[in-house]
Each structure stands twice: as C-alpha cells, then as structure tokens.
Amino acid sequence: MRDFIAALPREGRWLLATVAIQLLGRGMTLPFTIIYLHEVRGFDLGVAGSLMGLIAIVGLIVTGPGGSLIDRYGARPVILGGLVCAIAGDVMLAFATTPVLAGAALCLLGIQAGVSWPAANALVATVVEGDLRQRYYGVNFALINLGIGVGGVIGGLFVDVARPETFTFAFLANAVTFTAPALVLLGPLRHVHGRAARPAADEPHAGASYASILRRPEVVWLVVIGVLLSTLGYGQIESGFPAYARQISEVSTRVVGFAFVANTAVIVLAQFWVMNRVSGRRRTRVLIATAVIWAVAWVVFGATGLMPGSIAAVVGVVAFQGLFFALGETLMQTAFPSLTNDMAPDHLRGRYNAINSASFQTGAIIGPVMAGFLLEHGRSTLFIAAMVVGCVGIAAGALRLERRITPAVNGLRTPLTQEPARQ
Template identity: 30%
Template sequence: MFVDALGSGIYVPLTLLFIHEVTGLPLTTVGLGVTAAAVVGLAANPVAGAFIDRFDARRVLIATYVLRALGFAAYPFVDGFAALIAVAAVVAVGDRAYYPASGSYISVLAEGAARDRLYALVATTRNVAFGLGGLMSAGAVSLAGGTGFMLIALVNAASFVVAAGCLIRSGRHAPAETVPRRRGGYRRVLADRPFIGLVAAEQAFTLAHMILPVALPIYAVAILGAPASLLGLLYTLNTILVAAGQLAVRRWQRNARRTHAMALGGAVLIVACGAYAATALVPPVLPRVCGLVVATLVFTLGELMHTTPSWALTTATAPPALRGRYLAIYQQTWALAAVFAPAGFSVLLDTAPPLLWLTLATMLASAGLGMLHLSRRLPPDAVAAPQA
C-alpha cells in the first residue's frame, strides 16, 4: 500500500494537467471526460463488494492494481474523447474498488485492538507515501518538462504492478478467511437500519473531509485573497500531521467507544468550520494567513479523530460473509462526496461564504448526535473499545 500511494501521490496533485499534457486534449475535454469516468466509477463500489464476498478481498485488491496499471500505461495512447473516457473509467473503477477491497483485506489480517492499530498504520503509511509522491511529481515536471508527465504515467503504472506483486507474494503468509455465504446480498445490507444510519452519518464526515482539497482553494484565494502558495503549505502541513499523528491519536482513543470517538471528531470539525468562517473577520494578509493555518490545524485533528474509529466500527459492524458489501456501501459516501462536493461547495461559496461553514457544521452536528444514538443500536462488540 506504500508503493500504491507513492505512485498515486505522483499523479493526483496534477490530475487534469497530467491528462491534458499526456493526451494533448483540451482541458475542457479532459474535465468532461474525467467527470464522466467518475460517474462510471460510482458503480464500481457495489460490484467490488459482491466480488469480495464471492471470491476474497486480496484477489479483488490485486485486480484494482492491475486495472490501474493498464489504465495509466494506456494514457499516452489516448487520442480522442471516447478513448479518454474509456481509459479514465478503467482507472476510476480501480480507484473506487480499491477502498472496500483494502478495508476488507485489512480486516482479515487482524482483530480487535490490533485491527485498529493496523488501520492507523496503513493511514500513516499512505500519507507518508503520498507526500513523497507529491515531491517526486514536482521534481519530474520541473526537471523534465513535458517529458516529465509521460514519466509520471509510466512510473504510476509500474507502481501498481509492484504493489500487485507485493500482494501476490504476501498471500503465501496471509490468513485466509473462510465464512459461510449468506443469501440476500445488498438487500440484507440495506435492511440493516443501524448500519444505514451509520452510513448516513458518515456522509456528513466525508463531505467535511472535502474541505481541504475542494473548498479551501476557492475560499482562501478567491474570497479571502490569501496567496495561492499558501495552499501548498496547508496541504503539506495536513499531510505531515496526519502521517505523524495517526498512531498517537489512535492510542489516545483506545479506551473510548468508537461511536463516541467519531462524535468527538465531528465536534472538532465543527470548531474547524467556525475557525475558517471567523478568518474572514480578521485583517487581511498575515492575520488571515495565520487564521487559515490555525483552522487547518484544528481540521487536521478532527480528521485524525474520525478516520480510524470510522473504519474499525464499520468493519466490526459487518457480518464476515457480507463484509465486502457493507464496506462497499460505506465507501459509496466518499464517491458521492467526490462527485457532489465541487459543485455544491462552489454554489454555497458563491451565494454566501458563511453558508458553506454553517451547512457543514449543521450536518456534522446531526451526524455526531446520530453516532451517540447509534452507540445503543449497533453491535456492542463493534462499538466497544478493543482491548489493547
């Protein structure tokens, strides 16, 4: 997963520009193609969930690496809109299917407190690799120019091949989970009302996680007049703190109920929304820059407090025979946030910037109260803090 994130870190910060440079297509065409591919990718989560339960998570995870390796290797050969959609859709399907597959695979490797630690370790590892990939991306483009984008495509494709090889080899030592199959499929998942309540609460959290990549560039630069270079600083600060703080925050939360840990994370995110809104009230330039830094620090703490309990609670709630489907529905919240956040945040910021922060804070408050209510309805062994 480190190798996977390293390759993705090279590509993700330059997504649209990368595709534009490699294919030679206009940026507007690239934007439409990527959007169409993202819509196709929405279907990948439920399909991946069914495959995970039918076969096993490791095989599906390897397939996501193979799909993305093929997609990035094919990007240099794209010469039109239809080909762009086809290749971008292959990558999008691999991206979306990766998350339920990786979450399911990790759940097989450890239980209880060890599973929580492993989720935290994976989050730490991926953030470190993603940050290193971003540095490599900047170096490739600055040193090699247009050729650097072609190099990014090949390196990213190679990273997925290597990641698949690592998983294939690790399969010799990984435990195999054998569980009886259960009929009903997604009907049983959707009939689990406490779990659907958890998913509804999670949608608010995932929208809040879109603040840094989606809302902040518009809010900080276009509305508050902060220098564009500040965005790179804030993004780097967030990445470093998430990588350095994930295991420490997990240890701090080890005696808390997972539902309560998520609710407290939501409260911290509400404070972050208030801090971002208040930054508009301070004098421009240095005070506003300091305000944005402080708000981002609070936001990062809330992000850290939410991530590991959320994954661990969802995995522990799911019956082993339907875990792939459960995690697929859970991960659909991130897919929906990625589709709707750009347009929704833009409309709210254009209408009245405080409206965005008020809307997110209200959603997070509802989600936090919902988590406290769900602590009595979800399986007790899923809610309880695992024994360290």
C-alpha cells in the same frame, strides 16, 4: 511503531509494507492530472474536468458489484483485478492524445478506485483482529498520506508542462508502483484469499443482499455518517477549501499548497498519539470528537474571510488544514473502518465495506457541487454555516448509532479482550 509491527501477523506486515510505495506514484500524478490533460494534451478545461469526474463516477458504479465479488470470491482476486486496471490505465494515460483514450484510461483508474478500498479493508479484517485492527487502519491512513505527500513533492519538482515527457514518465512510474502490491499478493500472500466461509442457509444474514443490509438501522446511520464525513471532509479538500481560501480569504496559492503539506505532516506525526488515546474507547464518541474538531475548524476557516489577505487569514487557513482538519481525519480513520468491519458478519464484509466506500464517494460528489454552487453565487457565509450544521449532524448520527450497536462493535474492551493484551 516497533511494538505495533511486532504484534502484527506476518500477513499484516506484508500488506502494510506496500501502502506507501503504492501511494507514492499516486501522489506524483493525482495533483497534476488535470494540468496534464489541459496544458500538455491541449484538451479544453471543461473537457478535462469532465474526464477527471469519470474516476469518481465509475468508482461509484463498480463499488456495489465489487463488494459482491469480494464476498463470493475473496478480497485478494478483486484487489489484483483492480491493480491490473490501474496499471493499464496509467500506461494508457501516459500516451493518451485524444479525449476518448484519456477517458478510457480514467475509467480504468475509476474501477481500481471503486474496488480497492472495500477489498483492502475486507482483506485486512481477515488477517488482523481486535484492537490491533483499529490500530492498523490508523497506521495505514498515515502511510497513505505519507506516500501521497512525498509523491506530490516529487511530482511538483519533476513534472514540467514545457517537457511533456516528464508527465509520461510520471504516469509510467505510477504504473510501476502498482506492481508492488500485486507481487506481494501473488507471492508471499498467495494463500490469503480474504473470503470467509458462508454460514448455513438457516442462519441469520446467511444470504443477505444489499437491500436487506441497508434495512438494518445501524447500517443506515453508518451510511448517513459516512456521507456527511465525506461531504464536509474529502468533498471539500480539493474544491470548497481552495476556492474559499483564494476567493474569500484571498491568500496565495503558495499558502494553500503549504496548508496541504501541513495537513499531511500532522497526520503522519500525530497518528500514533491519536491511536493510543482512542484505543478501548467508544468509536462513536471518537466520531463525535471528529465532528466537534471539524466544527471548530470550519468556524476558524470562515473567520479568515472577515480579514482577507491578512497574516491572520494566512494563519487561519494553515491552521484549518494543518491542525484542526488533520486531527479530525486521524480520529475518523482510526474509528470508522473498524466500526464498519466489526459490525459486518465475516461473510458479508465485502458488501459492508462497499457500502462504506459508496457513502464516501457519494459525499465526494455532493461536496464539490454544493461548494461550487454556494461560492459561485456569493453565499460564502451560508457555505460555512452548512459545514458547521453538517458537523452537528455527524455528532447526532453517531449518538443514534451508539444506541444500536453492541459495546464490542463500538470498540469497548471486555475482560475477554483485555486479558490477551496483558500477556
């Protein structure tokens, strides 16, 4: 860790310093927002669930325009705009007594969610280069999980439906944590705009639109892989996984909660080990490794349904989240953002990261719908089979992508990139 931090430029260290702080507040509220809306504010569960869906819907809508704004004005002002929306949304949500006010607050949070990922990745790509960039994305992912995990523990110990004011304080605390990155961007990093110079009009991709970018075969395969990764991964974490674990594997909610804790712990502890192992290797092969590990994970998880309520089911559920799935996540988050940003021309990083973000948000919408439909209709075996087949699709897509990108984009070191590392 010391070597990594020492190798980062000053701007990279400042950006990394705020990650865990920002996500600490998010972890305090994210698992409990629907409980707050339903049990504290008294909204019907269906209304509360629909309001929660606004975050993903609005996020998907604003991702495209956000990418264009990043390329035109730079990543820094877009991030700042998103942080202002997040602060306003959390303050509004803390005092929202009607569905309309809560919906408006969640829409503001959706705006921040939609622009923050592409803008942050694009900003990092302008200040961190080469193999160090890939390592940065891995460390960033570990810190995100650390912040959310610690925040979730704090929130679980603090918030209480019998004391509504605890939820108000939690949302206000979340708003305060968003000020940390804002102050860094307005202070030490006020000179970093995150905007690349536009090339001459006659150069390739000088004025590329989303339509022209999406006509590139390598981008199409990147989108396919992103949708599958999200559908089988994050799209199931808060839907298919807990539903199958409770209804089919018949484990307790405590076991489900412990599995999430184990997932966070493995990601935080294993990230550096994973980064060292994949550095200089083909990123597409890293994604294939992710697919293989996740396929094994889903098979193990599916087998817990054959022995419901048993110790073996408990072990299988925890192993799914805490070992197999977490290890696959560390591989994916080390390779996929770097692949996207090395593929993108400098002046189009906003759009490329927006496409990346939109593919993951699409999967996050498809995943819960698919899981809910299959499990509600008693198709648990088909659900597991669909997950395994999807993993095969990730591996196949990664192989197709590998044929269409250069070795440098795929993360292979050349003599020119190796030499500075030895100095």
